[in-house]
């Protein structure tokens with residue numbers, strides 16, 4: 346059984362020199378055309394001592410964009426911009442996967458050049474609002490996805506995953522957490538479909554199963570991870586049977602041989618143990634043994650590894666504020682505090698200027 350952060354671990358095609366994963370974090374610093382900039386190159390290079398970096402969420406298509414200033418992987422200029430990040434991270438000795446996220450019903454027509462309405466499994470609004478410089482905007486009622494929309498969306502993910510490999514990423518992570526499209530299909534509060542994509546736990550898994558199959562078929566399962574957040578109610582998600590839904594999911598996805606499953610814990614260690622036992626591959630835990638009202642702590646990650654509930658642990662906030670996190674963990678701290686005022690948008694402040702030890 347592993348007892349520390351600093352032993353190597355394999356996740357599919359990914360050989361990680363340590364068990365510290367940088368969790369994906371949207372930073373909204375791609376103000377033009379969904380292209381990341383030199384500042385983003387610097388930000389990720391600073392964090393190259395992670396066993397694995399998972400990037401901020403990246404939209405696989407214009408219609409998958411949920412927020413202002415987030416990057417894409419659906420046109421050649423975006424691919425070229427990401428190439429600079431991946432080359433620089435590799436030169437610095439790191440590994441990096443791109444997180445692909447379609448935001449589904451989370452979004453707004455005013456964010457999109459073509460003014461299209463967000464898509465969702467069912468015409469049910471999140472009940473939440475979206476930050477914009479002009480004030481908050483309610484998420485609208487999404488257009489219910491047709492079977493053709495589903496096929497188009499999966500094809501967009503496949504192309505974006507191919508683009509990610511062309512851009513030099515070591516793989517992709519599919520964002521099935523935190524109330525975005527995949528999660529909207531899984532949750533019975535947002536998916537009330539009566540066709541093959543809704544109505545039972547197995548039907549609600551169908552979208553992500555088809556997506557996993559298609560993306561794995563395109564770039565190799567051993568380069569694909571999936572992130573989920575059972576019990577997380579972000580973006581208006583409700584799940585009436587979290588344990589049943591996610592045990593069904595894991596059972597159906599396990600045969601594909603993905604590189605890893607990345608799970609945000611939500612105060613339910615028993616469920617984490619159940620999912621871990623049912624998952625044949627590498628298991629990355631974002632440790633929140635208590636309700637996640639604060640950032641995960643180093644001791645919570647260390648304990649999870651010691652207890653054998655994960656092969657690797659991910660931290661978000663800690664990595665955001667501590668570019669040299671492994672060095673700080675070895676030294677037993679201290680840790681910089683993250684400043685939420687600079688999480689989304691802006692310049693280098695709160696992005697590339699957190700000091701190293």
Ligand SMILES: Cc1cc2nc3c(=O)[nH]c(=O)nc-3n(C[C@H](O)[C@H](O)[C@H](O)COP(=O)(O)O)c2cc1C
Nearest residue numbers: 368369370371401402631639640641660661662688
């Ligand atoms: C600023 C910020 C942006 C985030 N953006 C994403 C994202 O793009 N994709 C994602 O899967 N999770 C996102 N998260 C969630 C983190 O990946 C992580 O699951 C969460 O912060 C809990 O971990 P922590 O307690 O270590 O911060 C974000 C979190 C923060 C703080």
